Amino acid sequence: xxxxxxxxxxxASAAVALTALLWLxxxxxxxxxxxxxxxxxxxxxxxxxxxxxxxxxMRRNHMEVIRHQRDTTVYGGIRSTKHSLxxxxxxxxxxxxxxxxxxxxxxxxxxxxxxxxAAVTLNCFDCHATxxxxxxxxxxxxxxxxxxxxxxxxxxxxxxxxxxxxAAPESKTR
Amino acid sequence: MSREEEQRxxxxxxxxxxxxxxxxxxxxxxxxxxxxxxxxxxxxxxxAASAPxxxxxxxxxxxxxxxxxxxxxxxxxxxxxxxDQENGLNxxxxxxxxxxxxxxxxxxxxxxxxxxxxxxxxxxxxxxxxCQHCEHPPCVDVCPxxxxxxxxxxxxxxxxxxxxxxxxxxxxxxxxxxxFIHEQVDQKLTRAPRGKGCVESCNLCAHRLDxxxxxxxxxxxCADENHHAIVFGDLKDxxxxxxxxxxxxxxxxxxxxxQLNTGVRYAGL
Numbered sequence: 001x002x003x004x005x006x007x008x009x010x011x012a013s014a015a016v017a018l019t020a021l022l023w024l025x026x027x028x029x030x031x032x033x034x035x036x037x038x039x040x041x042x043x044x045x046x047x048x049x050x051x052x053x054x055x056x057x058m059r060r061n062h063m064e065v066i067r068h069q070r071d072t073t074v075y076g077g078i079r080s081t082k083h084s085l086x087x088x089x090x091x092x093x094x095x096x097x098x099x100x101x102x103x104x105x106x107x108x109x110x111x112x113x114x115x116x117x118a119a120v121t122l123n124c125f126d127c128h129a130t131x132x133x134x135x136x137x138x139x140x141x142x143x144x145x146x147x148x149x150x151x152x153x154x155x156x157x158x159x160x161x162x163x164x165x166x167a168a169p170e171s172k173t174r
Numbered sequence: 175m176s177r178e179e180e181q182r183x184x185x186x187x188x189x190x191x192x193x194x195x196x197x198x199x200x201x202x203x204x205x206x207x208x209x210x211x212x213x214x215x216x217x218x219x220x221x222a223a224s225a226p227x228x229x230x231x232x233x234x235x236x237x238x239x240x241x242x243x244x245x246x247x248x249x250x251x252x253x254x255x256x257x258d259q260e261n262g263l264n265x266x267x268x269x270x271x272x273x274x275x276x277x278x279x280x281x282x283x284x285x286x287x288x289x290x291x292x293x294x295x296x297x298x299x300x301x302x303x304x305c306q307h308c309e310h311p312p313c314v315d316v317c318p319x320x321x322x323x324x325x326x327x328x329x330x331x332x333x334x335x336x337x338x339x340x341x342x343x344x345x346x347x348x349x350x351x352x353x354f355i356h357e358q359v360d361q362k363l364t365r366a367p368r369g370k371g372c373v374e375s376c377n378l379c380a381h382r383l384d385x386x387x388x389x390x391x392x393x394x395x396c397a398d399e400n401h402h403a404i405v406f407g408d409l410k411d412x413x414x415x416x417x418x419x420x421x422x423x424x425x426x427x428x429x430x431x432x433q434l435n436t437g438v439r440y441a442g443l
Binding site (some may be wrong): 070072073075076077078079080081086089092126127128129130133134135 | 226227228229230231262314323325327329334335337359360361362363364365366369370372380381383384385396
């Protein structure tokens, strides 16, 4: 896919700056650490180096990754891999002042912040749970396993080592 | 199943329809003839590992249940309640302005308690009726999008990503096992996604199996009530609890005349 942000159109840099400002405004409490400007500060993801794949890759391809996983889960019964939608929700869901999870598709939350801005309808949450509730399997560590991007194996491994207990697998609710 | 057998099944079903129109269908909805377990494939005894699944499901297992209707207590709804809890069915809420009777008829239900009474003797039989997980599921035959499918391990499921909500499968199912979700559901469980416009039914607690936990909520609840009417297990493993139970006691399929080779077998009918 072409990266349109780096095309040499006059005024492109101004547009990028404006976009960034809009993102920050929309996402509310974001942690601008350069790893994920759109990650909700109170989420588990805010404390991690990168997503299950490098951030740039995820920004462009998360939908493909989720769609692939969906068939693996429905037909193959494999629910524990790092690309599961429940993993996305578990890691990216924000928490309010009372430490209660906020629906991930609520206004200004992780999914909607970008999807509203880009005017792309997402319908995952017509059916899927928007907060971690009633998980039935152990989520593997988000940065474990083989990367979809060549040459980032070491990065993922390093992230696993450094992230440590920050993203320990959730205990079973049942 | 060979092509010849397929043909044979077809003619039998036609003959049955002829009989049905003549008005001589038994009230208990159970055809005649002894059940042979020939349809259950030869034994392959390997236990599912008690860890989250990393390999796709395979034909090594075929999950199924044995229900002893004589142990199923009148008025007990433990299995239904447990199923509701496990699969988030209790999170459905009645749409505003809907009348209660209509809602009770429409809400999604995976297990129904069915009460049969023999007209001649007055003898009452209770049984839980859910998706029978047929080897040759009619719901899969009629699905126009392929959303209704049979998983390799014998579980008949709906892929809601491709379900268009036409409800052909609900019409095709002889067991009235499927439900349609008419309204948006506010609360969902991670393990049980549910949305407006899709059909769903019992999936033998596939999320438990995929995690290596060989049990279903209904069987567990029934055992907890000390009724032990429902036994769950691998139909291909002769050492599994379900096969052990079936070896001890005669069991049959509901509507065995349809030759669907159901994965749920009943005794005491």
